Amino acid sequence: MESRHGMPAGPVRGELIRLTGSNPLALNEIAARLTPAQLAGREPLPDPLPGGTRLFGDRVTGLSASARLVALLAAVETDLEVVMSAAERLVAGSGEVALAELEGSGLAEVSGSGLRFRHPLVRSAIHEAATPAEIRHAHAVLAELTGGDRRAWHLAGAALGHAEPVAVALEEAAERARDRGGYGAAAAALIRAAELTPEPRARAVRLKDAATAAWLAGRPGQAESLLAEAAEGVGGEITLAMEIAQLRGRFELNSGNAAEAVRILAAGDSLGILADAVEAASYVGDTAAVVEFGRRAAAHPEGFLRDTVAGIGLTLDGDVAGPALLRRALARTDGLEDAAGYLWAAAAASALGELDVATEMAERAGRVARVSGMAGQLPVVLEFVATAERLAGRLARSRAVSEEGLALAREAGYENTVAAHLANLAVLAALRGEEEPCERHSREALAIALPHRVGLYAGVAAYAPAVLDLCLGRYASAHDRFRALAVAGPGAGHPTVTWRSMPDRVEAAVGAGDEAGARAAVSAYARSTEHAATPESRALLARCRGLAESDEEALGEALRLHTNPFEAARTALLLGERQRRAQRPGQARAHLRRAWEIFEQAGARPWARRAQEELRAAGENAGAPPPSVLDALTSQELRIAGLVAEGLSSKEIAAQLFLSPRTVEYHLYKIYPKLGIGSRTDLARLVVLRKAPVAADDML
Template sequence: MLHGRRRDRARIDELLADARNRGSGALVVRGEAGIGKSALLGYAAESADGFRVLRGAGIETESELPFAALHQVLHPVLTHAGNIPARQRSALLGAFGEGPAVGAEDRFLVSLAALSLLAEVAEGGPVLCLVDDAQWLDGASADALTFAARRVQAEGIVVLFGVRDDPAAPFRVPGLPELVLTGLDQRSAGALLAERAGSKPSDEVRDRLVADTVGNPLALAELAASLSERQLAGTDPLPVRLPVAADLGQVFLDRVRRLPADTQTLLLVAAAEDTGELRVVLRAADRLGIGAAALDPAETAGMVRVESPVLAFHHPLVRSAIYRGATFQQRRAVAEALAEAMDADEDPDRRAWHLANAAIGPDEATADALHTSAQRAGNRGAHAAAASAYDRAAALTTGPALRAERLADAAQSAWLAGQPDRARPLLDSAERLADEPALRGRIAHVRGTIEAACGVPSDAYAVLLAGSELITAADPERAARMLTEAGQIAWATADLPKLGEAGRRLSDLPSDHGAVTVAARLVTGLGSLLDGDTATAAIRLREAADLAMATAQPHTLMLAAAGTMFLGEDARAIDLFTRAATTARSEAAAAKLPALLAPLAALESWTGRFAVASAHANEGLRLAEETRQDNPAAHHRSILAWLAAVQGQEQACREAATAALAHAIGHRLGPHAAIASWALALLDLGAGRPAEAYDRLAALAAAGPGEGHLVVSVFAAADLVEVATKTGNELAAKNAATMLRAWAEQVNSLWALALVARCAGLLASGPDEDRYFDEALNLHATGGRPFDTARTELLYGEALRRRRRRADARRHLTTAHETFERLGARPWSEQAGTELRATGVTARKRDPSTVNQLTPQELQIARLVAEGATNRTVAGHLFLSPRTVDYHLSKVFTKLGLSSRNELMRLSLDAQLS
């Protein structure tokens, strides 16, 4: 019986009630050993009438075996796997060893399959998924289960994690709510003591026991069993020292040590054998000369229970106490026996780990077995498990060359698992042993990639450049990728000499590979752009884009898209970015999306597609945080700050910009810092603080590498001209206008030329002013940037009103006001309304677009469905379940006043958003 916990039980009851109505939720139940986590999960199972209950648990000795816990959870419902998408099904069955490995590099494919399978099971009724001792989950299972838990929304699924606070095995899941359990109160503790002891304790004894155990239920239960009736009644004195929660493991161990020696050994075998399979435990015990009868005293003492064919411990703490209390030689002997008891064909991974645990020095056969196990894990997307197996295989390997290769494999796997801090020391160890240039080049590539995403870009550049030299002849394609990454870093830090060096080396590579040719043109084009030679840059970057059209590689498409974006070719850049993102989604390559979605979201922001940009930036930020990519996360925050500024969300803008700047400046990420600074300037400009906006934009224009960026300064130049003219800084306005004109005339972009004309209008007077503004509006008409167009209308209307041409001013101000209202650009809408009132009319408040009332996620779903995608396809693209897609789609229909998918497909969402 669960005593007390009224508040905690109510939390569980609320989740279950919501799931009965097709809601979903997840909760991490956290606390010390014995505090009642398992009991609360048991309460959830007892209360889940009508639910399909799925269970799993982390086991300390199983934490290196990939997908072990996930298999516990999902194995009972694998019969439903035939109804999930084929690629996901193959990945999941391959992960469980029930089908061929799919060779997926991206670990999220199995995670998405787990989510899809849970959602499929929930079609038949609500599902409760209980995962106890989550601190000991193997990495692959933890990734998959937390991935699913973050994304359940409308399926009727509840996921509960029981987590013991253990510094050696931390389990942190940002984004999931937590319930931290504390000790029982006196009344509940008294009821527990009476139940376990069979008699009610005195109030004084109860209070003493609660104080000494801090209300820990397991400690109280153990005390109730060990104290006499007279001690509980207060007639006889209590022991001088009572065991507290921290001593529980020792209490259990002391009880085990009172059992016969053979029974203790058999319990150690069971503690080391993670599946609880009685057949294997007894077979291993037999190899140690111990018969099955040795199990009887353990059952009698309540240490274990046998539910054929499974042996289970009374409490997980019993297992860990036995295993941790054994000596190294005892654990080694048990590991050898378990390895001998296992079939090498049926369970090669467990056998390999038992052999490794028994090894006391280099062992080539065991190392080879672990290496093969690591390869299997990697092919199944279990990269954390692969890293552990490669690392242990390296430790058992004699030859330094092979050991270096296995350490490099471990580092690569750790990085793919999203564990950069684990990968770095493995790379250090591999580098000290590696002699062959090819291996040293591979090590440099992994290190450089990690530093580029999570560390200091300048360090990444040096590593990538030096490493590429080692493999130029042997592996020109990898060398090209390394030099391209180095070129991207030099571009971001605005380091022209470094960019030129990367470009020259790329040009010298053998050009048999298409990727090499695209990379060479892109990097040399970026170098020309940074050097001010925009004409040459345009040729190179457009050639790169043309060549990239023939590839399906997301990274190559992204680079080509970035090049066209810097040339002001919005439509082509968005098309290339979208192709890259679509390809990554089709591969379930979630780890690639943060870097892809950031520039796409930026460009969508600048082209006035604010809702779509917000959806992509929020998705990209969430994925960047999940995959621990700090640098792309800063990029997304800078874009979200820009969007918040345009929409007048001051607090959101400042929070996002501050976080982006703190990381970007510290890591010398110039573009990210520049966008965040631009966002803060726009916030000031929209709020009517032109002087503050001028200070920020002038500082941005003068910022050095790492704090600003030339291209972002060019994109923000029109804003600098505007605030400079408003604050009387005419020279700064002219210089910014000149810089913008030089770039715009070379790339010949209509929207850029429109901004040049607008700037000329701001600097002119009289008839010239009208001529330039009219020219700007004519160019805007086909430029495709509605926010910029409306701002030109606003500025022209303001100028006309000042010259007392009220009728002419009203026409432009009305158009500006309507566009700002449609875009949700509240500060500019208010400015246009104020100007209109000054002309003698009141702006009519436009009903907000129903499309703009959609949340970012609803908008993503609506756009994909409007393109003809099924719910299952949308679910795969957005890493959601089909039921969640259906839930959001119903809200889309309600908000848009539609009744069918066909109506949505006929509705031009993009037209309404631009």
């Protein structure tokens, strides 16, 4: 598919494959006729696609005038009844004969209520054989016979020069497309509306809205080009200029320099811009900026977003009003409807130190994003879903989500999101004891995150080799890495990564013999989670204290409090080790056995080996525990199983994973015998049960 201008960008390549049915000849013909901007995704693909004359031009021009007219009408209108009504108006009494001639030529055939062309480039050849005046006239006649969105598009096809009433009709069509999740269609309608708009400011607004729709449709190159064009028409309009600046900041945050995004957004005072500024500063890891923007947000009227944004800033500043605002925001989560809202709820819970609640909110965001139609948001939301799955100990699921998110982010050109998924894959490799993939993914993530000043992803990427050392018992090296992580500044490290990794740092310090360092880390962790109220947050703090103070009672208390089975297994391993070494093997075996089973099922091989060795030392030589049945699935099958559990149909799953519904069904029929089940209901139940937490009593 490569042209003289190079290979098409990922999203463009996927769209061309879809439109041509993967026909190699058609792909080569089309790619050779696209501009560099179209190939790069900075401009939309032409409709119809070019290149049909070479393949079908002679056959089209060989048709009679009336047959060519019917072909042209069918090339711009899908409803055959409307096509034939228009044909009767234009060639009275000859419509049926012309249709028969067109079918007889082999170029098209009647299919249901429409006319199906034999090949995608037949439609292109028909357009190329018609004059611009003929095409406009066809659209004008069809506009008289249609209504709603179709009429708006036909009016646009018939228009010459500026036409504000037609632009308004297209704008309304775009609004309807957005309401049903059709952001790509909305972008196309707004682009054409802008072309028809005579007034510069109105044109700039429509271009700005088109940029937003293109971004949400997963077309960042096109979105940035549209936004640059919109900025040229702003003039002295301050409000519009700030809206465009906000979008520039968001685009920069996803694909460029996060510190530059902070600089762009810092000039705004609306709550929406301040929220984006807090998000950008949080990605950088710039606590001072988060505090400043949060305090500015506190001046706005209360509401979920204001309470969250202000609460995060005030909490970081040590203001007692901050945690109360965050609690009030979390109390309003039942009214949330979009993925962004749930991600803000996750941020609120994280600021309180409640990692378990943050994980739950991220998972909800993922479920909403799957069905929203916002293809551009999905790889970003999947960052948080993948992290949530990992923190819950569902390592296979986390890897499947990150692999999906990584592919989508690379296709869309979201470089910073690419770094996020690479960093998560690095940590997963560490937990599985896979040194080379851990080092490679970490290095690749840092190569993006550091120059882009995304401290959050740089921090996670640096965390991966530290946790690998911890898993493999290299405590001194792990201790050094965790200490370096804690002092890394904005753009290279992140406070959230520091506090999330504090239980690991305590374990590494104890293993390295640094008792003072362990106690200092526990004190820091206690301060960062002082407002947390969930059992899991208390369990992690109790485990840290039990380790630092050699307090077996504290470890037992942690085990009773845990709601996260993976973290419970880690605590059980630590407690079992102490009991075994204290010559109480009978007490140790139950903890070690359960930890072994969970680590084996999760695929956390280093910890599983450690638990197995301890169990043998405690006098038990049982065979390996059975693996999770879901481990039999490939990454693609696991993704499909997870989406089935979320209630998506095969058609919806196909749209999310860029597959055909038939391919999804094929995968399902491979999944069922692997798992010994026979229906989607059984599959959903199995996935849900696999995600259910282990009761504390099972660990005691």
